[in-house]
Amino acid sequence: MAGSSPGEYIKHHLGNLTYGELPEGYVRECSGRDTQTLTESTWTFACNGTEAKDMGFMAFHVDSLAWSGGLGIIMCLLFWMGARKATAGVPSGFMNFIETIIEFIDTQVRDSFHGKSKLVAPLSLVIFCWVFLMNLMDLVPVDFIPGTFSWVMTSFFGWTAQEAYFKIVPSTDPNITLSMSFSVMLLVIFFTIKAKGVGGFVGTLALHPFESSNPIVKTILIPVNLLLETIGLLAKPVSLGLRLFGNMYAGEFVFILLAAMMGTWQFIGAWPWAVFHILVITLQAFIFMVLTIVYLSMAVEDH
């Protein structure tokens, strides 16, 4: 994005490559192209932030999904290789690495989750490693991959530089983090129902935190409890997802600001922040995993 103002530079770096449906009669005003009115609703790439917004819910962040999927596949392949090599004998270097991670996760799960489940440990493994890898993309200098993408798209596919949005850190996209945290919430509900039955689940929502032995008072308290517990239930995934998103977004924002201010000097300027950020990305992945385990543990335990 040479020649653009810092504001535009930052804004461009924060935009996602969005593929979605534009409605019939929509007027496309893309910079560097002729204004165009759509005769029918069309699936296409958004050429600026306004279009991405106007696509509404029927849109995909292609970059987020591609990077998160790609990183997830890499992670799965690595662990799969480890699983194929796993023996009770003396582990090699690579196996040692895999086993260290597995044992670390296993310890966390054993410490916090007191039920029996075949799902929680692999779930925690995926969350920790996947979120870590997604966060790790934050440490790649901000223009390397988006710049390459922009160059390829403008040179070979006739895109304008403005259209070539490309965000490589999936965890700076709230869709990604909220998707994971709400998946966790669904699992929490599933675990609660499995452990306590549907009635038990409704009971946890309706009969706490205000309790009474008097049936009439109990009935009066149900709406209050329902309101409080529903908010509590929703607050968990929202906070879980937004915490990760907020931390990563803020970190990425600092990198982009440094790049906007310093240009090539960013490699020196961003170095201390990158070092500090290594801690943040690991910690955030760890927190996400631990909270998931804790929520699931709370779901299967009696209070």
Added chain:
Amino acid sequence: MNINMTIIGQAIWFALFVFFCMKFVWPPISRALEERKQKIAEGLSAADRAERDLELAQEKATANLKEAKEKAAEIIDQANRRANQIVDEAKEAARTEGERLVAKAQSEIDQEVNQAREQLRKEVAVLALSGAEKVLGGEVNQDAHKQMLEQLAAEL
């Protein structure tokens, strides 16, 4: 920062990866780790057992050694006693043999002395007879003087 279908796409990725890890990653690795844990525990207990066995063997060896020493001492003692006994027996045998020899010699000597005496007695009788004959110039009747002669011989 729009919320859109990405949220569903990501949930699908999430489910896929969790399913994959649950089916193909976690079970083999955790099984291997469990097996190794068991193997190590077995190895440690085997080492403990071996140590105990070694201790027992050492004790047994010490006991055997002690027993052997005692037995050896006993055997030496016995041998000494037997040797003394043999020496004593030999001494005894030698003494009796000596005594026997001495007695035999003594009896032989006695016998010869008696023989000589007997001979002498006979010769004395003859000699005395012949002497008396010469002295008397006559013949002495042997039969008549037999009693006297015998008396004489007995006095010798």
